[in-house]
Amino acid sequence: MIDCLSSIPLQASFALHSRVLDQAGLLFRLAFSNERQYRTMPTHGIGKYKHLLPKEAPKKKKERQQMKQIKTATDAEYGTLNVKVSGYDMILVEHYSQYIHNLCNRLGVKVAESYALPTKSTEVMVMPEQGTKMYVDAILKTHERIVQLSQLNATLCPTFMEVLLKNQPEGIQLSVKLHTEADYQARFKARPELEGLMAQMT
Amino acid sequence: MAAPCSRMASRPICQFITNVRRTGLKHTGVRQISLGSACRAATQTRSKTESVASPWKLYGAVCLQRLPVISQERNPIEDQFAELMHQMELERSLLSDHEQRLLEDSERMTRKQADNYDSDEEEADYGGQETITAQDQEDTWEQKLKHFQPALRDRDVGGTPLGSVERCLGDSLVLLVQQTVGKETIWLLPQAQWEAGETLRQTAERGLSSLPEADFKATFLGNTPCGVYRYKFPKEVRTERCVGAKVFFFKAFLSAGSASQKEPFLSAGSASQNEPFLWVKKTELQGYLKPPYLEKVDRFILNL
Numbered sequence: 001m002i003d004c005l006s007s008i009p010l011q012a013s014f015a016l017h018s019r020v021l022d023q024a025g026l027l028f029r030l031a032f033s034n035e036r037q038y039r040t041m042p043t044h045g046i047g048k049y050k051h052l053l054p055k056e057a058p059k060k061k062k063e064r065q066q067m068k069q070i071k072t073a074t075d076a077e078y079g080t081l082n083v084k085v086s087g088y089d090m091i092l093v094e095h096y097s098q099y100i101h102n103l104c105n106r107l108g109v110k111v112a113e114s115y116a117l118p119t120k121s122t123e124v125m126v127m128p129e130q131g132t133k134m135y136v137d138a139i140l141k142t143h144e145r146i147v148q149l150s151q152l153n154a155t156l157c158p159t160f161m162e163v164l165l166k167n168q169p170e171g172i173q174l175s176v177k178l179h180t181e182a183d184y185q186a187r188f189k190a191r192p193e194l195e196g197l198m199a200q201m202t
Numbered sequence: 203m204a205a206p207c208s209r210m211a212s213r214p215i216c217q218f219i220t221n222v223r224r225t226g227l228k229h230t231g232v233r234q235i236s237l238g239s240a241c242r243a244a245t246q247t248r249s250k251t252e253s254v255a256s257p258w259k260l261y262g263a264v265c266l267q268r269l270p271v272i273s274q275e276r277n278p279i280e281d282q283f284a285e286l287m288h289q290m291e292l293e294r295s296l297l298s299d300h301e302q303r304l305l306e307d308s309e310r311m312t313r314k315q316a317d318n319y320d321s322d323e324e325e326a327d328y329g330g331q332e333t334i335t336a337q338d339q340e341d342t343w344e345q346k347l348k349h350f351q352p353a354l355r356d357r358d359v360g361g362t363p364l365g366s367v368e369r370c371l372g373d374s375l376v377l378l379v380q381q382t383v384g385k386e387t388i389w390l391l392p393q394a395q396w397e398a399g400e401t402l403r404q405t406a407e408r409g410l411s412s413l414p415e416a417d418f419k420a421t422f423l424g425n426t427p428c429g430v431y432r433y434k435f436p437k438e439v440r441t442e443r444c445v446g447a448k449v450f451f452f453k454a455f456l457s458a459g460s461a462s463q464k465e466p467f468l469s470a471g472s473a474s475q476n477e478p479f480l481w482v483k484k485t486e487l488q489g490y491l492k493p494p495y496l497e498k499v500d501r502f503i504l505n506l
Contacts, residue, residue, distance in 0.1 A: 166504065
């Protein structure tokens with residue numbers, strides 16, 4: 001009796017043990033292949049986890065570039081200022097603009113943007129005394145870099161400007177202006193076909 | 203005391219445009235700085251009546267600086283390092299268009315002078331000889347360079363007087379004037395007493411423009427003062443209503459076109475009593491300013 005009793009759990013345990021092994025084998029197979037179990041199988045939906053993760057927003061298409069808000073001046077701070085560095089020597093221009101950017105980071109002035117305007121080439125033509133035909137003497141390229149500052153404190157401004165002016169390299173022009181929408185629009189290329197169509201519409 | 207400061211803070215700064223350029227030596231001894239239209243909103247003067255007048259007299263002073271015109275000379279170490287860097291960059295760099303043209307032209311010349319020169323083949327490749335070779339261009343450029351005479355670095359061979367603006371072109375100079383304060387005539391930064399109804403910056407501008415015999419065009423950098431010097435009058439002069447004076451300093455830079463400049467006297471070294479103003483470097487301030495005054499002024503003059 002006892003033997004019978006003891007043997008049944010053993011058999012049951014064997015059966016259970018074998019079923020667990022089967023399931024383990026099944027999981028192993030499912031993990032390493034793309035098999036799914038059919039709907040009627042008890043293991044249907046095993047291994048699903050995506051429904052447990054938090055829902056993420058659907059991916060938006062990239063929107064058109066919008067202009068950042070131009071800040072206006074308040075009592076204690078200046079609005080959006082454009083510090084324009086221009087010159088013939090690209091090395092000096094780049095290094096000076098990097099210096100200004102780093103200085104702003106250190107002093108706590110927020111830098112909104114830092115970009116370059118297209119290079120302008122100027123041809124220097126020389127007319128000799130004897131002839132009338134001019135010939136090209138040299139080509140000078142003017143490089144421009146702009147550092148856009150957003151919140152310059154009025155108390156910090158004189159010191160900041162002084163440091164900038166005293167560290168200005170040779171041959172570099174520095175200009176500080178208020179940022180306008182016209183400046184922003186000037187960065188884009190003109191689209192003649194679009195403008196023609198718009199003119200036709202109106 | 204509270205009045206001018208708060209008025210300053212409440213003035214909205216609408217627009218300001220600054221245009222700074224480094225000019226060549228021959229134009230002026232001074233960098234061009236031009237201030238565009240700074241339109242400010244109408245200042246509303248505070249109409250609150252001050253029942254208690256403060257016992258301090260207020261002055262607005264201007265620290266007018268002339269920025270350096272030429273770059274400073276290098277130390278020996280800086281010289282060596284610059285040479286080393288230049289050498290390294292040269293060795294690492296690639297050939298430019300012009301240098302490649304030079305090489306090609308020289309190769310073509312050697313091929314021309316060789317015995318088995320086939321002119322048809324050469325010209326088929328190039329489509330006709332070029333009239334100007336790169337070497338010719340280089341020669342013309344060298345000729346032009348020989349004609350160019352750079353100006354001397356310092357014009358003061360003998361030592362220009364301290365009153366001249368074109369003194370040390372590599373350093374920044376500060377303007378000092380002689381004014382009578384109390385009973386004595388001392389050297390200090392140009393100042394004027396504050397009058398009711400104007401901001402301290404306007405006081406400083408007035409102090410600068412009221413200097414005799416000199417017409418300096420200055421660009422003020424901002425509305426905020428950069429330093430303050432406070433002193434009490436000696437006991438004899440002190441009354442109930444004025445205990446002492448406070449001087450607020452504003453920074454400004456000399457812009458181009460300082461019109462009527464007197465001919466500098468050709469006197470040696472130290473300033474004589476005839477000269478009304480001086481341009482001095484920061485290191486030379488010690489010889490002219492009083493110690494407590496110098497201590498405060500030293501703090502805001504940058505020695506860059």
